[in-house]
Amino acid sequence: MAMEPAVAARAGQGAASDITLLVEQAQAGDQSAFEALYRLHVGRVNALCRRMLGNPGWAEDVVQDAFVRAWLMLGGFRHESSFGSWLYRLTVNVALLELRTTKRRHSRVVTCENVTEFEKNRESTATPESALDLEKAVASLPEQARIVFVLHEIEGYQHEEIAQMLGTAVGTSKAQLHRARQLLRERLKR
């Protein structure tokens, strides 16, 4: 994953003012500025996609889609929220679109390959055993329950926001969260 030195230096900039500058440069068409933004945010976007989709390989496809969408839509970003919040919200929408339009071309359950991916990640990030167990248990949840759990419990969205994103009722979001918690309680006890 080698980076051009100039991009690496720019990606090393993490302060809000630096990110604002990178966004403005990317809005003006500067692809290396956009690459720096990609480097700063790809880990977070990938984590979000992996948890929402429950499949590491599929998640990386959607990460690409999300950044391409972000590039195309960057002109409409008005700094009303942080770039990160805007990008993550966009990523959620891209992942939901993918889930709606893709007819089960990817398994929704954790396969041996998926577990291996989680194990690899654990080795690389020193994720504790309990966190690894939780990641695996979340990945094994039914699709709707998993999405609501990730958006509410990990990403911090409110039920009203989740219901709007999913096009469902607030009560449905609450019911799916309850279902997710019950399933996790059973699975984490084992």
Added chain:
Amino acid sequence: MTCGKIQQELDDFVTGRLVPAEKSEVERHLLTCRECRSYAVWIGDLDLKAAALPDTIEPSRDLWPDILSRISARPDRSAHIIRLPGRSDTPALPAPKSAGSARRGSRPLPIAAAFFVLIALSSLLTLNVQQPNEQTAWTVTGLAGTPMIGVRPASEGGSLPVGEWLETDGASRAEIEVANIGQVELRPNSRLRVLRSGANEHRMALDKGSMSALILAPPRLFFVETPSALAVDLGCAYELTVDSKGNGHLAVTAGWVALEYEGRQSLVPAGASCVSRPGSGPGTPYFTDASADFQTALNEIDLGFSLDAALGELLRKSRVRDTLSLWHLLPRLSAERRELVWERLNELLPAPEGVTREGILGLNQPMLDRWKDDLEQFWF
């Protein structure tokens, strides 16, 4: 409401979103339903685990070359015609509606859900529940094997009078209903004794082994004595272990616990642990997701080993969340070392207005408390 409905409403209950009638119904239900109380605490524990998941997971390969080729092939920026999922009349991304949309770090503290349930119930207990009589016996239920009360086996629903020992062997466990304020589970190879049970104080001693406690009572009503410290319930759920040398280990899963010994106090929030040792009392509390190097250095400082080297390592490895440990260290170190801690603390989270370097180095208690009030918002 059924248990399922109650459990579904817990989030709204703890965030004050229920109408008064629903709130009352949930409160009444929680007071009488052990399963739902246990579920509330479990949610708090799950929130902690979810909050501890890594923020980032790097992809297995560099995705940028593919992204670059795609954006280079589509240089046009037609944001105005792109439709994202959701309502069809929503052309652009809605601005985040809540701080939570900025996600995890700024999420409105659901991890404290169980804690707030406990606090809410504590108020109820204070106001509405009949206070237990002096010298109330506690009820024991065997969960496995044959727990012993004194020299007799604890039968189903047996009572544990004040002054009596409850002991488990390697194959037994027991649950104790502590008057009307909560439950204690005594794990295998453990021994405890009720010291006092009355309107103003419930006190027991854990002589050895492990126990967990879920207490629904106002702060400072339930106490556990160990050979190395006194655990004071501040509205919480926790695990406490005493080893064969009398060392204690406290892990808090919801709310707060204070560990006290001869004027020394450690405040331990959910997600944090603290070790206590006979003769020296509670050590410095720390979050269990702190780095291994940080925890090792902290242990060395508590034991008085290689103080300067350990302190240097500790300060280098400290995160914002670790200000829990740094704040506790301030009065426990020499003036020279305290200054180093002050500098790191101030670097991580600058002291609020009215809190001065001189005041902190001079251990001005109101200033220490003022700073703690600010730091506490990151101790979750």
